[in-house]
Structure formats: C-alpha cells, structure tokens
Amino acid sequence: MSSELNRADAELAAGKYGKALRIAWNVVLDALRHKDVEVLRQAADLSTRIAEASSGKDREGAEQLARYAIASIDDIDNGTTQPSFWQRVLGKSAIPTKKCPDCAETIKREAQVCRFCGYRYSPSE
C-alpha cells in the first residue's frame, strides 16, 4: 500500500473522514495518471471503508470516490479512453456498486460473479 494510502487509513482510524477522503482523492488521481490499477483498487477499498464508517457528506463523497476508482479500473482493464473526471462523477455513467459478501470487495451492482474472488450471486440477490 502506498504511504499516502497509509496516511488516509490513519485519518480514517482517527475518525477524520473528510481528511482521509481528501488524501484518497489525491491517491486516485495520481494512480489514474500512472494507470496503476493496484493502487486504484486499494483506494476504492479504502473509500468503501470510509463510506461505511462515516455519514452525511463524507459518506456521499466516499461512495462517489469508490465508484469513480472502480469505474477507472474497468476502463484501464478494457483499454478504453478515460472520460473526464466530471463526466464520471456527474454523468449517467456512474456505476452503482455492491459489496461482495465473500471477499468484501466493491463490485458492480449488476455483477453476477465477483471479479475478485469468483463469488457467485444467486439470481435473487
């Protein structure tokens, strides 16, 4: 994990969600420049944990960041071009997510199979 993510993690542990989120944003934007999928994945995971721990505006922001990071991972995986940050955040392309009950990674809400661990959802889930 990058040192910046460790810092964000420490702020999260201290209950400073706004600060943790700001650091996480910087990590995501930096990882995007380098197309660093591993860091994006860690940042998405951290954002999900911030969202779970916080409430109100911090929670909204953290959920947004998690979605953005995951959408970016997909784009890099697919080799598609990167839409602008605001297109992603404000546009209709924001992808709803859910948390895998098996490995706790954040995945697309419509996914039938977890892309991280292979967990299979029953059709009713």
Ligand SMILES: [Zn+2]
């Ligand atoms: Zn999983």
